Amino acid sequence: xxxxxxxxxxxxxxxxxxxxxxxxxxxxxxxxxxxxxxxxxxxxxxxxxxxxxxxxxxxxxxxxxxxxxxxxxxxxxxxxxxxxxxxxxxxxxxxxxxxxxxxxxxxxxxxxxxxxxxxxxxxxxxxxxxxxxxxxxxxxxxxxxxxxxxxxxxxxxxxxxxxxxxxxxxxxxxxxxxxxxxxxxxxxxxxxxxxxxxxxxxxxxxxxxxxxxxxxxxxxxxxxxxxxxxxxxxxxxxxxxxxxxxxxxxxxxxxxxxxxxxxxxxxxxxxxxxxxxxxxxxxxxxxxxxxxxxxx
Numbered sequence: 001x002x003x004x005x006x007x008x009x010x011x012x013x014x015x016x017x018x019x020x021x022x023x024x025x026x027x028x029x030x031x032x033x034x035x036x037x038x039x040x041x042x043x044x045x046x047x048x049x050x051x052x053x054x055x056x057x058x059x060x061x062x063x064x065x066x067x068x069x070x071x072x073x074x075x076x077x078x079x080x081x082x083x084x085x086x087x088x089x090x091x092x093x094x095x096x097x098x099x100x101x102x103x104x105x106x107x108x109x110x111x112x113x114x115x116x117x118x119x120x121x122x123x124x125x126x127x128x129x130x131x132x133x134x135x136x137x138x139x140x141x142x143x144x145x146x147x148x149x150x151x152x153x154x155x156x157x158x159x160x161x162x163x164x165x166x167x168x169x170x171x172x173x174x175x176x177x178x179x180x181x182x183x184x185x186x187x188x189x190x191x192x193x194x195x196x197x198x199x200x201x202x203x204x205x206x207x208x209x210x211x212x213x214x215x216x217x218x219x220x221x222x223x224x225x226x227x228x229x230x231x232x233x234x235x236x237x238x239x240x241x242x243x244x245x246x247x248x249x250x251x252x253x254x255x256x257x258x259x260x261x262x263x264x265x266x267x268x269x270x271x272x273x274x275x276x277x278x279x280x281x282x283x284x285x286x287x288x289x290x291x292x293x294x295x296x
Contacts, residue, residue: 008076010044013037014052015073018066019141019160022059074143074161074278081143097125098286101136103150105204107230107271109250114149114167114273117293118286132203137162140278147287148276152205163280165291167273170249172206174263179240181261188264189217196242197221201228209269210245234258247271 017026017037027034045052052066062070098118102111111128118124129136129145136148141160148154153164176184180195192214199221200207214221224242227233237244238258245266246254254260275290282288 007044007047010040010047011069011073012077013040014044014066014069015077016142017041017053017060018062018070018073019138071161078143078278096121096123096286097127097146098284099127099144099146100129101140101145101148102128102130103133103136103148103152104130104228105133106149106151106273107204107206107247107250109230109234109253110170110247110271110273111149113249114275114290117289121286121289124286137276140276143278146277146284147290150274150276151272153274154276162276162278165275165277165282167275167290169270169272170247172210172245172266172269172271173248173251174243174245174266175234175237175251175254175260176243176263177238177240177260180243181263184243184263189214189219192219192221192243195222196224198225198227198233198237198242198244199223200230200233200245201226203228204230206245206269206271210266213266213269234260245269 013026013030016029017023020026020029023034023038023041027037030037041052048065048069050065051063052069053060054063054066055061100115102108112119115126118126129139131139133150133152136145136150137154137160139145140148140162149167153166154160154162174184174188174192176195184191184195199210202208225233225236227236230246233244234246234254235258236242238260243263248265251262255262275287277284277287282291
């Protein structure tokens with residue numbers, strides 16, 4: 001007996017529901033009634049002859065059949081998302097498009113450094129989006145991004161098959177504008193109680209490690225500012241507002257571009273960097289190059 005032809009609209013609603021963790025969240029993302037989404041998913045289940053969701057607590061979880069369907073849907077809609085661009089660029093000069101999500105907790109001073117392995121590509125078309133970590137992961141799962149650069153790995157989530165690739169770590173040091181350099185260097189780190197201090201906001205994963213370092217040394221800093229953006233932090237620091245921690249790898253850039261002086265190491269504290277993708281085996285050639293460049 002011939003099987004019913006697959007309805008891709010029904011499959012799309014199922015895919016969004018699986019990604020969002022339930023019908024109600026999918027309805028919000030799709031701008032539709034919950035009943036409409038549920039009905040479309042039930043039609044898909046009927047055509048496939050298998051239940052794709054099962055009750056789990058107050059919500060839903062994927063059945064084994066649902067997990068298989070999600071894996072296939074991932075591939076289908078990833079290819080579908082690439083179709084419009086491929087058609088538009090057909091017959092035009094070949095270009096390599098890389099859409100990067102940049103987490104708000106990642107040091108912006110490090111972004112160009114992380115992307116340097118691909119910046120020499122003559123046909124590169126680079127598109128960067130900055131957003132909060134969770135929203136970027138959602139966009140990545142929906143294949144709106146090729147990769148997310150972050151200061152933390154993706155959390156374990158069976159409904160979001162994301163893979164974190166370590167791009168290495170860099171030591172952190174303390175930097176000061178000329179106005180505060182001598183006072184900060186004298187009797188360090190106790191001096192951090194005598195000079196104004198700037199810190200990354202709690203959005204950055206390194207903040208917790210810096211706080212722990214301060215507690216370990218028994219230092220209660222004279223905190224005068226917190227910044228989500230590392231470039232903004234460096235800008236205010238260079239203007240004389242205070243002393244702050246930043247990547248040792250950025251020492252030359254901070255000295256030449258911002259007139260800042262290295263004070264001392266923040267021993268034991270590192271900034272970690274990750275590239276997060278939707279597949280364990282990376283297919284995008286430029287993302288492959290990013291990973292290879294980080295291990296070179």
